[in-house]
Every structure is written in structure tokens, then in C-alpha cells.
Amino acid sequence: MTIVRDPARPAIKPASPAPARRPRRRANAVGTYLLLMTLAVLFAGPFAWLVLAALKTKTEWVTIPAKILPEDPQWGNFTQALTEINFTAYLGNSLFLSFLYAVLVTFSSAAVGFGFARLRGRGKRPLFMVLLSTMMLPQILTLIPTYVLFARVGLVNTYWPWVLWGLAASPYLVFLFRQFFAAIPAELEDAAVIDGCGYGRIFLQIFLPLSRPVLVTSFLLSFTWIWGDYIAPALFLDPDHTTLSVAISAFYRDPHGNPDTTLQAAAATLYVVPVLVIFLFAQRYFIRGVLSSGVKG
């Protein structure tokens, strides 16, 4: 999608720089910085408070009035968070499911995206319309009945649902790949067809390697979807086989059954930091993903 430009509008004359605004502009810049800095503190604050909570002792955490900084940072909370629950097992489940889904869904979405971008077929347009509409469909809507159905055929508390979801391609990622493939010049493919190359090979050997940035985007996005997902593992998996997200949300308890807040904060830090690190290093891929959903273009 791009913004419609009115063709009837006359061509715009090149603008001359607007003078006589300099001093006001400088004052503006200071105001803008102050505003941005305040907002930055508000947006980054929760991260800082999480880490600070993770570094406090249990008594320090419940002390009133609340203290900002821990007196003696409890780095041991992090190691204790790893042993208090079976952290590594849940971590393994999270990594396994995220990786499995990300690989499957990236490949299947690339194939489907290629189909919609490059091949002809009856009913392609209506099919694509259906695909676009399913992008709007809330996940929870199908998830609950899927759970009821899968419970009846014994697929609950297995990892098969994630395999199926992965194989089924994600409309959103299909769209991402479709946009990319549609923009590749036709000559490339024509040459391959003349050389007697089938579409399977054209896809695997020409288009897939070309789409490396989209492959990375797709993998990172889908990986973080599953890593961050709560509702599907909460519904589909028993506490023993569940993912880190569910474990962290509920399993940190003191002997009385009350939430063990400081350990939970430590665990949440360990859970969220990888996401943030990946994000910081691969920001442009995430931005590409977000943009395709909103601007489509």
C-alpha cells in the first residue's frame, strides 16, 4: 500500500528555505529534548525497576516506604531463580518450540508468499483477500476452539500444535514475503524458465537466497512470538511441559504459596534480556516487520 497521490495536483515548485526562524527553533529544540528525555525515563523506567527489584532481598522488597536502590545487590537472586524452579527445562521447551515454529513457519510462509507473488492460478485474488482478512482475525478467536478440538483428538500436551501452526504458514509473514518477491524483476525468472528450470528450483535456488533479509525478519519475528507467547502454552501444555513464559508467570512461590516476587523479577529479567539483546542488534529487521503490518509498502 502506498499513499494515493492526487495526479491532478500541479507539480510543486522547489521550496526556498524559510528564513527568520532560527532563535525560536533553538528554544524549540531544548523543549523537545526535555520532553523526549522525560518520556525516555517513563519508557525505560519499568526495565530499571525490574532489575532493581531482582537485586533486592525479600525483606528489602516489602519494606515500607519503598527504597529505590537495593542496599546490597543480591546477584545471588539470579542463580537462585535458576534453581528454584526447573528453569533450564522450561528454557529448553521455550527454545525448542520457538526454533521449531520459526523454521517451519518461515519456510512455509516463503513458499506461499512466492506463490502469491509469482504464480498464476484461478481464484488467486479471492484467496489473497481471504489471507488478508485472516491477518485481522484475532488469534484467540481460533485458539480456544482449536484447543477444544485438539483436546478431543489427543493433541493437547504435545508439541504437535506448534508443528501444525508452523506448517500452516502465517498470513502476516506470507504478506511480508509476497511483497518482497513481487518487487523482484521478472527477467530473472524468465531466464530461469527459458533454461528449463522448474518453479520449485526457481524458488529454492533463486528467490529464497535473494530474500535473506526477509528470511531473517521472519525468523526473528516468529521466534519472538513463540518465546513471548503465554496463552497457547498455558492452554495446550501441562505445567511439566510448558514454556518459560508460563513458568515465570506462576511458578515462583514461597512455601506459603505467595508469589516470590524478587526471584520472579530475577527470572523475568533473564527471560526478557535475550529478547532485548536480539532486538538491539537486529532492530532494522524488527522495524521491517512492523512496517509491513502497518504501512504495507
Added chain:
Amino acid sequence: MEAERAGRGRRRWSRYPSRTFYLFVSPWVLGFALLTALPLGYALLVSFTNFNGRNSRWRWVGLRNYTELVRDADVIASLVRTLAYTAITVPLMVGGGLGLAVLLNRRLKAVGLFRTIFFLPSVVPVVAMAIMWKLIFNRDAGILNAILERVSVGPTAWLVDPNAFYALIILTLWGLGGGMVIMLAALQGVPAELEEAAVVDGASRWHVFRHVTVPMISPVIFFQVVTGIIASFQIVIQPLLLAESNQVGSVALVPQSTHLYMVQVYEEFFNNNRYGYGSAMLWVFFVVILAITLVVLRSSRLWVHYQVDSEGER
């Protein structure tokens, strides 16, 4: 795998490109049939029964679930709350995203750093998000009350009624960086000549923004509003996780004020085991979403132009 098969029978396939097309899109078509259409159809079937999830002796009850839910005070109340939540968050999310984008769409130093900081929360997993905000909203140990105490406001219980509703809204707003990034890209797509021409013609900055920039990015704003509405309607995990709960996925302790429509659905399914009734609620929700989507698809032709279609269609 389907790609390999296409390769082997290449001559035949290329003479019938339609088949190649279907081969390639089959993962999605099958997935759509099995994992979207089938569950939805199943839910429709179940919505006409009194199925409780376990007992196989379910009975056809016709439209009784539907006639009950339009009269169910809990359902109506949850719907009203959802509408209120939507009416508050969507304008704030879209407006806030646009505001931040406008702030960052200038030549300022460290603009990239600010963009990263604002965007970061939108990639935080929902569980971590809920934990972080529970630490902030904690009545005794939370930093929010500690700050409020400095200005001599007594301790406030944020995570119970009626404040839980506002806590939920704040948690949602924290993630508005995703919208900001989209708006930023839209703003950068507005031709600078257009805005400069308006300045030359003597328009104030506000006028340029209001009458040049906003109309130019209106399709994006519109799209954001629509996806925002759909996203707010389906909120369920956030209220669940913000509540003090003693087991995974329990709605028992979700405060009244954050007991939104989907929380109600979740409760009917997993606490009351009323699968039939819950399915009916899901279908009402589905029809509403469908209506919104159709309106969008229709009107998007007026707003929006698909540039790649002709290429893809070759």
C-alpha cells in the same frame, strides 16, 4: 517438499501454472482450512449445544445460548467495559504514536536512541510486561506509590477495583512504540516539497501538519485505528496476568473493572465449562470483527493503492 515435486514434473507443471500456484500456496490453504475454518465452524456447531467440554452427551439447544447472552448482565457489562477500554486506548495509542513520531521526525541528535527506547517496550513479551508493571503498581513496595507518597498521596491499591482498569490502560500505552515506528515511516514518506510549499505559501506549522501531513498519512492512521480496535477487543492475557492469581490461566481473581469481553469468554470456557455458551460468545465476537474487516477492505480501495499487484499478477 512440494517444491521438489514441482521441480520433478516441471514440464507438465509449467504448462499448468495454476497447479504450481496451488502447490505453493497449499500450506496456507490447508492450514486455513484445518486451523482457522474448522475450529470456527466447530465453535459455531458447539454454540448451538450445551457442550461442557467433557461430557459426550451434549444436546442441541438451538439459539438458546445466543438469546441468553444478549440478556446476560455479566456479558453486557464486560462488553461495555471493553468498549470503554477501546474508546480510551485506541485514540491514545494512535495519537501518542503519531505524537512521538512527529517529535522524532526532525533532525535531532540521538534521535535513533530515543526511537529505540520508545520502540523497545513493544517487543517485551506479555508475561514480562505484566510482571514489570505489577512491580510498579505494587501497593506497598511499588515505585509508583513511593513517588506519590513524596507528593503526599496515600498508598493506592492499583491492581484492584476500580484502579485496575487504569493500570491496564497504562500497561497498554507503554507499548505504543510499535505504532510510533509505523507513523514515523509514514511521515517520512510524505514528500518534503509538499510541506515546504505550504510553508512558503505562509501556512503555520500546525496548519501544514493538519492540512498537508495528516491527510497524506491518513491511510496509515486509518489502518492503525482499525487494527487498534481489533487488538483491544481481544485483550485477555493482560487482565489475567495483572491479577493476583494462584494458578496458570485462572480468571478467578481478575478484578471486575478489567473483566473484559474476552475474559468473560475465557471464564465461560475454562472456569464454568460452558463450552456452548462460550462458543456463542466467540461467534458474536467473530461477526463483529468480520463486519469491521469487511468495512476496512471495502473502504481501503478508496484510501489505498496496491502498487505491487500488477507485477504480482503478470
